[in-house]
Amino acid sequence: MSEKESVGLDHWFETSLDLLCILNDQMGFEKASASWSHSLGWPLGELTSLTVLELLHCDDIKSVEKALSNCLKTGEAAHFECRCKNRDEQYIWFSWSVTRQGKQLYGNGHNIDAKKQSEIHTLYKLNLLEMAEQTARVGHWHLDTASGLFDWSQEVFNIFGRRPNKTEITLDDFIDAFSGSHQKQLWTLIQQALNDASEINTELVIKREDTQRRSVIVRAVCERDANQVIKGMFGIIQDVTEERLHQKSLRNKEELLSMAFRATSDGIWDWDLVSDQVWFSPQWKAQLGYADDEIVNRFDSWANLVFEEDRLKAMNELDAHCQGKTDRFEMIQRFRHKKGHTVFILVRAYALRDEEGRAIRMIGAHTDITEIKKLEQAKSEFTSIVSHELRTPITAVRGAIGLLNSHYNSELSDQVKKLVELANNNCERLTLLVNDILDMDKLQSGRMDLDIQPIQINSFLNTVIDNHRTYGDQFGVSLHCDTNGEDLQVLADQDRLMQVMANLVSNAIKFSDEKDTVKVRAYLRNKKVAISVIDTGRGIPREMRDKIFDKFTQADSSDQRHKGGTGLGLTISKAMVENMNGTINVISKEGEGSTFSITLPSA
Known part of the structure; x- marks a missing residue:
């Protein structure tokens, strides 16, 4: 190289904005332009200790090394893009052209980082668009009217159930995917839109290669040039099969619901x-x-x-x-x-x-339930009338039998005395039945008035025991009251609570064995007062425990004949306790006895 050529080369290296370099056959730097320092921050003295491969991004080393090696071997010029590292460890995209002169490589690198970043950003947006299309099952398509070129996105292939198998696709390929008469319908819509610049918005059926028929929505608008001349059409296609099936299912359900409403x-x-x-x-x-x-x-x-x-x-x-x-x-x-x-x-x-x-x-x-209410009212009125009408003759018969039994007993034969006693017992049972029926009627109709007042439990239970001591003596059963010395009070109607306790205690006495003890206990439980009536009698069979509070139910149907009672006592007791904001339950084991417990609000 002449001195003049050498001076020209040095001047070119000094003034070039591109990255210029001369590499040896080991790809080390022989000479580098000043732009390496300006663009990448590398002092020229440091470059001579490096190879060009050391400045490359790790993903680019293999391809660049292959291109440079091929240039050295064959002399064929190399053209490639790669990322070069600056002094701050940041990578910048360059486009390179490399030629061989003897055993040296002459490289010219042009900064394309802005262009490359734009391409990467565009590609990122395209990836996002493709992901969005896949998520929404919406593909886009484009028709260039001048060239006749047609293009569609990957999601259109997915909707059509096809794989890309042609380098070029046409409008005919697009229309052929539709079913039967829908092909002609779509072609007519496209022609009409191109003629009068109208929009397309229709729902059609496609026939996929796997023979599935899918419902799709096709929408499109026309593109215009600067002179407002139509130059193309851009559209979308969306698979709405599942949505239509769901809508059909909803319509069917709505129709069934409507029929149910009418029925x-x-x-x-x-x-x-x-x-x-x-x-x-x-x-x-x-x-x-x-x-x-x-x-x-x-x-x-x-x-x-x-x-x-x-x-x-x-x-x-x-x-x-x-x-x-x-x-x-x-x-x-x-x-x-x-x-x-x-x-x-x-x-x-x-x-x-x-x-x-x-x-x-x-x-x-x-x-x-108006008619039911009328029937209940009629039944209640009938029950009330019958019960009241029964009271008068029963009272008269009961009085006559009592008079006969008290004043003329000595004049009666033993056989007549038994008949009088039998008639008296049945009068008592009829009186109890009428009273219980009237109580049930009042409870069911809501006409039973309650006077809720604080009740001192100790004195109240002592009264209960005293009232039933004589009745207990008849069966050889003793009574015991236990309040643990606590001064307890409940909120209840005293007369109705006494009626409930009378039912529970009398039942406990009737169904206890001779020499047994019926216990009445009161105690505080969960800020409420519990009153328990405990006996050690025959107990209640398992199958009867859930029914014991039902009307006309007793543990043994023979009890009604041998022990007396109407079968309404526990039903009435339960209703009265609940009307006093309380609860009643039973725990029993056959052969060991029963415990009936009432829980009432504490005063």
Whole structure:
């Protein structure tokens, strides 16, 4: 090389903005331009101690080494892109052209980092778009009207159930994927859109290569150039098969639900507790004499039709159910019918809850029980009339038999005395039965008035024992009271509680063996007062324990004949205790005795 050529080369190395270098056959630096320092921060003195491979990104070393080695071997110029490391350990993209002169390589590197970063960003966006299309089952397509070129995204292949098998695809390939007459329909829509610049929005059926038929939505808009001339069309295709199947399933369910609403006589209501939206079924409104359009679906509509007393009670019980204090809501409400009379409705409802257990919706049903209420009232009135009418003759017969037994007993033969005693016992049983029937009638109709007052348990139970001591002597059974010395008080109606205790204690005496002891205990349990009547008699069979509080039920049907009683005592006792905000239960083992326990609020 002449001196002039050498000076020219040095000048080129000094002024070039590209990275220039001369490498030996070991790929080490023989000479480097000043731009290496400007672009990458490497002092030229340090470069001579490095090979070019040491400055490359680890992912690029293998491909660059192969390209340079091939250039050294064959003399064929190498062109490649790679990332070079600057002094701060950051990588910058360069495009390289390398040629061979003897045993040296001449390299020219051009900074393409901005372009490359843009390509990477674009590729990232395309990947995101592809992921979004796969997630939404939406593919896009594009038609260039000038060239006739057609292109679609990977998701279109997925929707069509095809694999890319052609270097070029056409509009015909796109249309051929559709089923039967839908091909012609789509072609007509595309032609019409290109003619008048309209949009395409239609739902068609495709036939995949696996023979599946899928429902798809096709949408498209026209592209225009600067002169507003149509130059192409861009569209999307979306697989909506599952959505349509779901909609069909919902329609079927709605139709079944609608049929169920029409088939049942119950009224249905739905209350969205979040939005406060309320819906009443047509049958709900018809129960009150109204047409569907005569009652607005608002909370006020219910509030204006229900009795005030029932409305306040309903709101309290609904609130308790929403707070999870009750398993479900159920009560009888009185409504004003359109014609003015009262309608009795049995209302039942359940709350739907979110993941945190908050009530967000209430679904309920209305059952018209007005006729049942009328029957109950008629039965109650009949029972009351019959019971009262029976009292008068029973009292007269009982008085006559008592008079006969007390004044003329000495004049009666033994046979007549037995008949008089039998008649007297049956009068007593009839009197008990009439009284129990009247009590049941009052309890069922809600006409039994209670006077709830604090009751001192010690003196009360002593009175119970004294009242039954003579009765216990008849059976050879003693009585014992135990209150553990505690000064306990309960809130109850004293006369009704005495009636309950009389039933329990007399039963315990009747079903105890001679020389047994019936114990009456009182104690505090969970801030309430429990009263237990304990006997060591025959006990209650297992199969009867769940029925013992039912009407006309006794542990043995023969007991009614041999022990006396109406079979209503425990039923009445249970109802009275519950009306006094208490509970009653029994624990029994056959052959070992029974324990009846009452729990009442403490005063």
